[in-house]
Every structure is written in C-alpha cells, then in structure tokens.
Amino acid sequence: MTSTQPTTEPAAPSLTMTAAFEGIEGSYSHAVLDAYAARRGVRFAPLGCSSYRAVAHAVLAGRADLGLLPVDNAIAGTIREGYDALAEYELDLLAEITWRMDHRLLGLPGATLAGLREIDSHPVVLAECGRFLGTLADVRRVPVPDTGVAARDVAAAGDLSRGAIASSDAARRYGLIELADTIADHPDNFTRFILFRAPNARGPAAEFEPAEDFANRKTSLLFSVADAPGALGRCLSILGEHGLNVSKLDSKARLGSSAQWSFYADVDGDARDPRFADALRALREATVALHVVGTYDESSAPPRPRREPAIVVDDAPPAVPKAAVKHPKAQRHDENVRSRVMVGDVAVGDGHFVVIGGPCSVESREQILATAQAVLEAGGVMLRGGAFKPRTSPYAFQGLGWEGVALLAEASRATGLPIVSEVMSIEQVERMAASVDLLQIGARNMQNFDLLKAVGKTDRPILLKRGMSATIDEVLSSAEYILSEGNPNVILCERGIRTFENSTRNTLDLSAVPVLRERTHLPVIVDPSHGVGVRRWIAPLCRAAKAVGAHGLLLEVHPNPAEAKCDADQALTFGDFKRIMAELASVPSFAEIHAT
Ligand code: PEP
Ligand code: MN
Numbered sequence: 001m002t003s004t005q006p007t008t009e010p011a012a013p014s015l016t017m018t019a020a021f022e023g024i025e026g027s028y029s030h031a032v033l034d035a036y037a038a039r040r041g042v043r044f045a046p047l048g049c050s051s052y053r054a055v056a057h058a059v060l061a062g063r064a065d066l067g068l069l070p071v072d073n074a075i076a077g078t079i080r081e082g083y084d085a086l087a088e089y090e091l092d093l094l095a096e097i098t099w100r101m102d103h104r105l106l107g108l109p110g111a112t113l114a115g116l117r118e119i120d121s122h123p124v125v126l127a128e129c130g131r132f133l134g135t136l137a138d139v140r141r142v143p144v145p146d147t148g149v150a151a152r153d154v155a156a157a158g159d160l161s162r163g164a165i166a167s168s169d170a171a172r173r174y175g176l177i178e179l180a181d182t183i184a185d186h187p188d189n190f191t192r193f194i195l196f197r198a199p200n201a202r203g204p205a206a207e208f209e210p211a212e213d214f215a216n217r218k219t220s221l222l223f224s225v226a227d228a229p230g231a232l233g234r235c236l237s238i239l240g241e242h243g244l245n246v247s248k249l250d251s252k253a254r255l256g257s258s259a260q261w262s263f264y265a266d267v268d269g270d271a272r273d274p275r276f277a278d279a280l281r282a283l284r285e286a287t288v289a290l291h292v293v294g295t296y297d298e299s300s301a302p303p304r305p306r307r308e309p310a311i312v313v314d315d316a317p318p319a320v321p322k323a324a325v326k327h328p329k330a331q332r333h334d335e336n337v338r339s340r341v342m343v344g345d346v347a348v349g350d351g352h353f354v355v356i357g358g359p360c361s362v363e364s365r366e367q368i369l370a371t372a373q374a375v376l377e378a379g380g381v382m383l384r385g386g387a388f389k390p391r392t393s394p395y396a397f398q399g400l401g402w403e404g405v406a407l408l409a410e411a412s413r414a415t416g417l418p419i420v421s422e423v424m425s426i427e428q429v430e431r432m433a434a435s436v437d438l439l440q441i442g443a444r445n446m447q448n449f450d451l452l453k454a455v456g457k458t459d460r461p462i463l464l465k466r467g468m469s470a471t472i473d474e475v476l477s478s479a480e481y482i483l484s485e486g487n488p489n490v491i492l493c494e495r496g497i498r499t500f501e502n503s504t505r506n507t508l509d510l511s512a513v514p515v516l517r518e519r520t521h522l523p524v525i526v527d528p529s530h531g532v533g534v535r536r537w538i539a540p541l542c543r544a545a546k547a548v549g550a551h552g553l554l555l556e557v558h559p560n561p562a563e564a565k566c567d568a569d570q571a572l573t574f575g576d577f578k579r580i581m582a583e584l585a586s587v588p589s590f591a592e593i594h595a596t
Contacts (some may be wrong), residue, residue: 003479007056013206014384015041015042015043015207015429016043016044016045016204017042017044017045017065017066017205018045018046018047018064018065018066019033019037019044019045019047019065019066019067019068019350020047020048020049020054020055020058020059020063020064020066020067020068021033021045021046021047021048021049021055021067021068021069022048022049022050022051022052022054022055022069022145022146023048023049023145023146023147023148023149024048024146024148024149024152025046025048025148025173026147026148026151026152026166026167026169026170026173026174027048027146027147027148027149027166028070028099028101028146028147028167028191029068029069029070029146029193030046030048030148030169031044031099031167031169032052032068032097032099032193033068034097036097036195036481037255038239042204043353044066047063047064047304048148049471050145052069052081052082052084052085052355053085053088055067055068055069055085056069056085056086056088056089056091057470059196059197059198060089060090060091060092060178060198062198064218064284065197065201065203065204065487066094066195066196066197066205066208067091067195067196067197068097068193068194068195068231069085069086069193069194070082070191070192070193070197071083071084071086071192071193071194071220072191072192072248072250073101073124073188073189073190073191073192074188074189074190074191075126075127075128075184075185075186075189075209076124076127076128077250078248078250078264079124079191080252080264081295082194083220083222083264085198086194086220086293086294087177087222087291087293088574090199091196091197091198091199091294092196092197092198092199092200092201092209092294092334092442093194093195093196093220093293093294093295093296094194094195094196094197094208094296094297094359095194095195095208095297095299096192096193096195096218096296096297096298096299097192097193097194097195097299098190098191098192098193099190099191099193100189100190100194101125101128101167101184101189101190101191102167102168102181102184102189103125103128103129103165103178103181103183103184103189104165104166104167104168104171104178104180104181104183105119105132105163105165105178105180105181105183106163106164106165106166106170106171106174106176106177106178106179107154107160107162107163107164107176107177107179108155108158108159108160108162108176108177108229109161109175109176109177111159111161111162111163111177111179112160112179113136113180114180115160115161116136116139116161116162116163116179117138117139117162118139118140118142118161118162118163119139119140119141119142119160119162119163119164119165119503119538120142120143120144120149120153120154120162120164120165121141121142121143121144121147121150121152121164121165121166122143122145122146122147122149123143125147125165125166126141126143126165128184128185128430129165129183129184129185129433129552130185130434131413131435132180132183132184132185132406132409132410132413132435133411134409134431134434135402135405135434135435136406136407137402137408137431138523139531140530143453147164147165147166147167147170148166148170148173149407150164150165150170151164151166151171151173151174151176152174152339152436153331154174154176155174155175155176164176165183166419172296173470174288176565180410182410182413182414183410183413184413184414185413186416187413187414187415187416188416192299194220194294194296195296196296198258203313205245208335209480210270210295210296211297214269214270214272214273214276216297216298217268217270217295217296217297218247218266218269218295218298218421219266219267219268219269219270219276219292219293219294219295219296219297220264220265220266220267220292220294220296221263221264221265221267221283221290221291221292221293222262222263222264222265222289222290222291222293223235223262223265223283223287223290224260224261224262224263224264224287224288224289224290225260225261225263225286225287225288226260226288227425228259231261231286232261232263234286235283235286235287236249238279238282238283238286238459239267239279241279242275242276242278242279242282243275244267244268244269244276244279244364245267245268245269246265246266246267246268247266247267247268248263248264248265248266248329249263249264249265249569249579250263251263251264252264252402260288262289267548268298269295270295271292271294271295272295274302275316281290281391291558294513296450301510309389326473326476326477327476327477327479327480327519327520328480329479329483329484329488330476330479330480330483330490330519330520330521330522331476331519331520331521332518332519332520332521333521334521337521338521338523339488339521339522339523340523341461341489341490341491341510341522341523342461342489343382343418343420343437343438343461343491344382344418344437345418346381346382346418348461348491348523348525348552349491349522349523349551352382353422353546353550353551353552353553353584353589354382354551354553355379355380355381355479355552355553355555355581355584356374356380356381356382356383356384356420356525356552356553356554356555357371357374357378357380357382357383357384357555357556357557357572357577358371358372358383358384358385358420358556358557359371359384359385359386359556359557359558359564359566359571360385360386360389360529360556360558360564360565360566360567360570360571361386361387361389361392361399361400361404361565361566362383362385362386362387362399362400362404362407362408362409362421363400363479363559363565365407365410366559367558367559368383368385368407368408368410368411369411370386370559371383371411371412371557371558371559371574372411372412372414372415372417373414373415373517374557374559374574374576374577374578375415375417375557376415376416376417377578378574378577378578378581380417380577380580380581381417381418382417382418382419382420382422382561383408383411383412383415383418383419383420383441384419384421384424384440384555384556385404385407385408385411385419385420385421386399386402386404386421386566387399387401387402387403387405387407387408387421388401388404388421388422388423388424388425388428389422389502389566390424390442390444390445391424391566395423396566397565397566402431404421405421405431405432405436406435408421408435408436409435409436412437413511417436418437418438419436419437419438420436420437420438420439420440420463420554421436421438421439421440422439422440422441422442423436423440423441423451423455424437424442424445424451425451426450426451426454429451429454429455429458430458433458433459433460433596436460437460437461438460438461438462438463438491439455439460439461439462439463440462440463440465441455441462441464441465441478442465442493443465443466443467443468443530444467444468445467445472446464446466446467446470446474446478447467447474447478449478449481451480452478452482452485453481453482453485455482456457456481456482456483456484456485456486456487457485457486457487458487459487460487460489461487461489461490461491462482462487462489462491462568463489463491463493463494463524463525464478464479464482464490464493465493465495465527466492466493466494466495466497466509468496468497468498468506469497469498470497472512472515472516472519475492475512475516476516476520479492479520479522490522491522491523491524491525491551492516492520492522492523492524492525493524493525493526493527493528493554494508494509494510494512494516494524494525494526494527494531494550495526495530495554496508496509496527496530496531496532496533497509504531504532504533504537504573505530505531505532505533505534505570506530506531506532506533507531508526508528508531508532508549509531510526510541510543510544510545512524513526513545513548513549513550514548514549517549523551523552524549524550524551525550525551525552525553525554526541526542526550526552526553526554527553527554527555527569528541528542528545528553528555529554529555529556529567529571529572530556530567530570532570533567533569533570534570535561535569535570535571535572535576538555538570538576538578538580539576539580539583542555542580542583542584543583543584543587546584546587546589546590547587547588547589547590548590549590555572555577555580556570556571556572557571557572557574557576557577558571558572559573559574560575561573
C-alpha cells in the first residue's frame with residue numbers, strides 16, 4: 001500500500017527502473033516518484049515527457065517501466081487530462097499516491113514579493129493559490145507546462161521581477177529562494193497520482209504484483225448515461241446495493257453526444273472481486289458506455305483537521321404573523337424555510353451555532369497566525385480581522401490595508417478557517433472578494449447604498465452589521481439592497497445601537513434577534529464585543545445570544561489585549577475565548593428553550 005510523504009528510513013536502492021512523468025526535473029511528479037522509490041527501496045531513472053499522453057506512450061513503447069499521472073487535486077478538482085490519458089490507453093494501474101502539494105513562491109536571490117510582476121506555474125497550481133495571488137496587485141499569472149519548467153525558466157531569465165510557484169525541491173535544484181510559503185488556498189492541498197505500467201509488463205516493473213486479497217484496493221470507472229431523470233441514480237444504487245462505496249464522482253458532457261453525460265467515478269474495491277464483477281454487469285445494463293479504467297492499491301487517507309462547528313442548536317421556527325411585503329426578498333415567506341449561507345465550507349443558519357473569532361484589526365503576521373490557531377483550537381469556525389478600519393479619528397490606526405488582507409489569507413491557508421473582513425469602499429470590493437470568504441459591511445456603512453449594490457453584485461456572502469442608529473426595518477431594507485442585486489447570501493449582525501445609556505459602549509439589542517428571526521429568513525448573528533465594549537461583560541451576552549436564538553457570534557480576540565491597536569478594552573484573551581466556547585456548550589439551545 002502506498003501512502004503520503006514517506007516518514008520511514010529509505011531502504012538501500014537495489015533495482016533501477018525508468019519512470020516516466022509529465023514535466024522536467026523539479027516538478028511535483030518527479031518529487032513524488034523519488035519519494036515513492038525511496039519507500040519501495042528501488043531507484044527510478046526519471047524520464048520527463050512533454051504531455052500526459054506522452055507519458056502513457058513512453059510506457060507502452062517500452063521506453064519506461066512505469067508511468068505516473070496526476071488525477072485530481074483537493075482544491076482544483078479532477079485533472080481530466082490525467083484520467084482521460086489513463087482511460088484512453090490499455091494500461092495496468094498499480095497504485096494511487098496521495099501527495100501534499102506544499103507550494104512555495106520562488107524568486108531569484110535578491111527578489112522581493114513586492115517587486116514581482118509575473119508569476120509562472122502550472123495552471124492547476126495557479127488555481128490552487130488563487131487567494132494568495134489575489135492579494136498581489138499588478139502581478140501577471142503565466143501558465144507554463146509544469147512547476148519544474150516554471151522554476152527553471154525563472155532561474156534562467158535572471159529577472160528579479162519574475163517568480164515561480166513550485167516545490168522547495170525545485171528551489172534547491174534551480175538555485176532559487178523562497179519568497180512565501182503556505183500559499184495554497186487550503187492546508188489540505190493533496191494531489192492524487194496514479195502509478196502504472198504496461199499490461200503484461202516484464203522486466204523490473206513485473207515486481208509490482210497486486211496483493212491477492214482485495215483489501216485496500218480502488219477502481220476507477222468512466223461511464224456515460226442518458227440525460228434522463230434517475231439515470232445516474234440507478235447507477236449509484238447498483239453500486240450501493242453491492243456494498244460498494246463511491247469515493248469520487250465528477251461529471252462532464254460526453255463529447256459528440258449531446259443527450260448523454262459522462263462520469264468519472266472511483267469506487268472502493270477490486271474489479272476482480274466477484275461482488276464487484278456482479279455490480280459491473282448490472283452497471284453495463286444501466287449505462288450507455290462503461291469503461292473500467294483500472295484497479296490499484298489505494299493510498300491511506302490524508303489527515304484532516306477538525307472542522308466541526310462548535311455547538312449544535314436545534315433551530316425550531318416560531319410562527320410568522322402576516323405582514324405587508326416591504327422587503328420582498330429578505331422577508332420570511334415560509335415559516336419552515338430559513339436560509340443557510342455557506343461561507344467556504346461553513347454553514348451559517350442551518351441549526352449549528354457558529355462562532356467567529358479574531359482581532360479587531362490585523363496588526364502583524366505573528367498576531368493573526370497565533371489568533372487563527374487559537375480560534376481553531378477552541379472550536380471557532382471562522383477568522384475575523386479588519387484590514388481596512390473605519391476609525392472615528394483619522395489619527396487612529398487605520399489598519400494594514402492590502403497587507404492585512406494578505407496576512408488574513410495566509411492565516412486562512414494555514415488553518416483552513418474561512419475569513420471575514422470589512423470592505424469600506426466600492427474600489428476595494430473586487431480585490432477583497434478575490435481573497436476574503438465573507439465580506440463585512442460595517443455599522444457605519446450599513447446605509448452606504450452604492451457599496452451595498454456593489455457587494456450585491458459579487459458572488460461572496462455578505463455580513464451586514466446593523467447601523468448604530470438603524471431600526472430593524474432599515475436593517476432589512478439594507479439587506480434588500482444586496483439581495484436585489486442578485487446576491488442571496490446575506491448574514492445579519494446585531495452589534496449594539498446608540499441609546500442614552502453610557503455605561504456600555506453601545507446597547508446590545510438582543511430583542512432584535514427574535515424580531516429578525518420572525519421577519520426574515522436570513523441568518524442572524526450577534527457581536528457582543530462591539531455591543532458592550534467591555535471584556536468582562538461579553539461572556540454573559542454570548543450565552544444570552546445563543547439562548548435567544550442567534551445563529552452565531554462574532555467575537556474580538558487578541559493574543560495580548562493590552563497592546564491591541566484597536567478596541568483593546570473589549571478584546572478577549574485566548575483563555576477568555578476558550579472559556580466562552582466551553583460555557584456555550586452547556587447553554588440550552590433556542591429550540592430546547594422554545595419547546596418548554
Ligand atoms: C468591526 O467588526 O470590526 C467593526 C468595526 O464593527 P462595527 O462596524 O459594528 O462597528
Ligand atoms: Mn473592533
């Protein structure tokens with residue numbers, strides 16, 4: 001069985017085989033082959049090829065004993081060219097290798113991040129680093145055949161304004177330096193590769209014999225069905241009825257056949273297993289085309305960080321009285337339907353109580369990375385942090401701007417937490433939307449109608465904070481601005497309003513929660529940090545917010561509140577945040593209270 005990067009001592013190489021891969025030395029495929037060879041105690045002589053099909057050709061023509069092709073990436077999805085090459089030729093698939101793609105931004109010695117104007121890499125790799133690249137202004141992304149080529153060409157050009165995204169191995173090989181690491185959109189950036197040989201291979205490749213039992217085997221299929229209701233469902237039922245688990249399914253139009261769809265499917269099991277063979281017979285009847293691409297050893301599953309929302313709330317809907325249609329899109333039409341807004345892979349409003357934590361403003365790399373880790377470990381599901389800050393005084397800290405956005409994006413890539421940050425002007429919207437998962441409209445901009453229209457045109461979800469003197473009606477009208485531009489993903493946030501009371505920073509209007517729950521289908525979260533403005537009063541209001549029916553919380557957390565550049569009095573320590581998360585677990589949910 002193959003696995004991720006080897007951790008054991010390599011055995012002394014005994015046997016040399018030629019292994020074909022796409023790209024040149026220093027590409028990821030090359031690194032994967034090297035690591036795999038070390039693990040098996042063999043030596044691979046690398047044979048770089050100019051295309052995926054050329055890799056298959058080299059193996060079939062006997063120029064290589066083995067070939068390696070990538071088939072999918074956790075961020076960019078199916079690498080169809082890889083699957084298609086495996087499906088097109090008669091090949092004997094051997095093993096799946098799952099590899100963590102640890103991308104680095106490389107440049108010549110002396111190059112700086114700010115000085116880069118062009119970044120070369122494989123197009124899939126550029127896509128995997130989209131959020132990081134979105135934080136760099138005026139940088140052209142240039143697709144090249146592979147990451148080895150990107151590194152080699154940047155080294156050869158001798159131009160300090162050119163960078164490459166490739167591995168550390170490529171940096172060493174071509175004499176480049178690392179300008180940034182952890183630049184993939186998500187830390188779980190794995191690519192699956194398939195190792196194969198020619199059918200009936202002799203010579204050294206013959207030593208790769210599959211185990212006789214069918215454990216830890218996987219089979220890739222390519223099948224087509226008519227474009228008709230239930231056609232795909234029947235295929236999946238057949239597999240399910242035979243006890244076969246489908247671990248991947250991806251569709252594409254079947255080229256040349258307008259009324260059919262093709263599917264790439266990976267199924268746990270071995271096609272030689274009689275149970276599997278039975279399923280394939282039934283599947284042949286249910287499909288218009290079925291191709292068994294091959295069976296191979298499956299790799300062990302990559303580790304996944306814990307990403308469960310902290311606390312589950314059973315969200316029972318209260319009754320809705322009839323009201324005039326003033327907010328046609330924001331208004332709750334059906335008492336049983338409540339909107340769920342997806343922020344990255346976090347659902348807000350689906351009955352899970354979610355907690356977003358982070359500093360008022362991003363102040364430094366260390367500050368935001370440490371906070372992101374603390375938020376993740378305590379059970380927070382999203383990271384907040386202001387990069388552009390609406391400050392009452394022009395002399396107060398205004399935020400790190402785009403540098404802050406880049407740091408937030410880095411923290412997100414390191415932890416997997418989606419990020420929320422405030423967008424203050426129309427000019428910032430497009431660039432912020434490239435990197436930030438949830439765009440915040442701050443209290444002071446709740447009625448900046450042009451800004452609302454601009455964020456309504458993006459495809460990012462919006463966190464709309466209540467203006468400090470806004471009525472609930474006005475909050476809903478502002479939401480309506482965003483919704484009416486075609487963006488259905490709006491989360492409302494109660495953050496306190498101005499009243500005559502001056503013992504607290506604002507007056508947290510918790511009564512807005514049940515009122516909003518009744519009047520709108522949109523999720524409602526509460527920000528007690530700005531609501532009360534004093535650290536020690538935040539915890540009881542968190543508990544109250546959960547009990548009163550909020551869908552989540554927005555909390556300010558800082559590694560060292562005394563030194564916070566903004567809103568120091570209300571910043572929670574990591575310990576405070578952890579305690580609040582623990583306390584919330586024992587607060588009865590809204591639904592439980594509602595039922596009694
Ligand atoms: C914030 O959340 O950083 C913020 C400035 O909040 P508000 O707009 O509610 O004052
Ligand atoms: Mn703040």
